[in-house]
Amino acid sequence: MILVHTSKTSSIKEDLIQKGYSHLKYSDSNNLEQIISDLGNTIFKTEIRENSSSTRLLASNKPMNFHTDHHNAKYIVWFCNSQSASGGESLLIDGCQLINSISENSKRLLTEVTVKSHHAFYGDKLSYPLLSLIEGEFESVYYASWMVNTPGCIKHKKALEQFESIVKSADPIKILLSEGDLLIIDNHRMLHGREGFPSSSNRWLTRYWLSDNTNLKPNK
DSSP: HHHHHHHHHHHHHHHHHHHHHEOOOOOTTTTHHHHHHHHHHEHHHHHHOOOTOOOOOOGSSEEEEOOOOTTTTTEEEEEEOOOOOOOOOOOEEEEEHHHHTSSSHHHHHHHTTTTEOOOOBBOOOSSSESSEEETTEEEEOOOOOGGBOOOSSHHHHHHHHHHHHHHHHHOOOOEOOTTTOOOEEEEETEHHHHHOOOOOOOOEEEEEEEEEEETTTTTO
16 A cells, blocks of 8 residues: 555656646545645645635636745645536646746846735745746746736836736646546646636535645634
């Protein structure tokens, strides 16, 4: 059993390195807690289902634009409890590929464009850079169009417009999760969104944010 599980975890990590995501069908996701434990520490857990009394987009049946989640969530795991009869596809774009398609000058400018924090934990900064580089190479992307701080410089504004234009024109990976499926992404690399689905559907996902930081405390 241990050897089989170790092989599965290695396969997931290889997917995350090579593709930025891993999709496990029901037959491969039957040890959810152990898979999550092997990937990192759960810092936040959310039940994602339609709630007409909530104003949060997460709780609606509307499409969701491409974004990343909290800066401290290295991985996001979604477990599909049930799926809508139509719509509800998960959408993914490889942020690393997006960044590699723009000029070096635009990359540098995007490291100076900031995005508001989700403010989910004590100690969260007010904002984080849209793009982080190490020696000029891609490290991570942090983005949500509705949380970007308006650039005060025309050069930064043009770099942001270029990035957002590429996001809009990208051909996303579409994954329709079935009951019992797992979808795992590298949140520092992949932008994610979703298709809309009919109202009052039974679409229900459980989302886990995973991090290596065991000292994070929820901001409640």
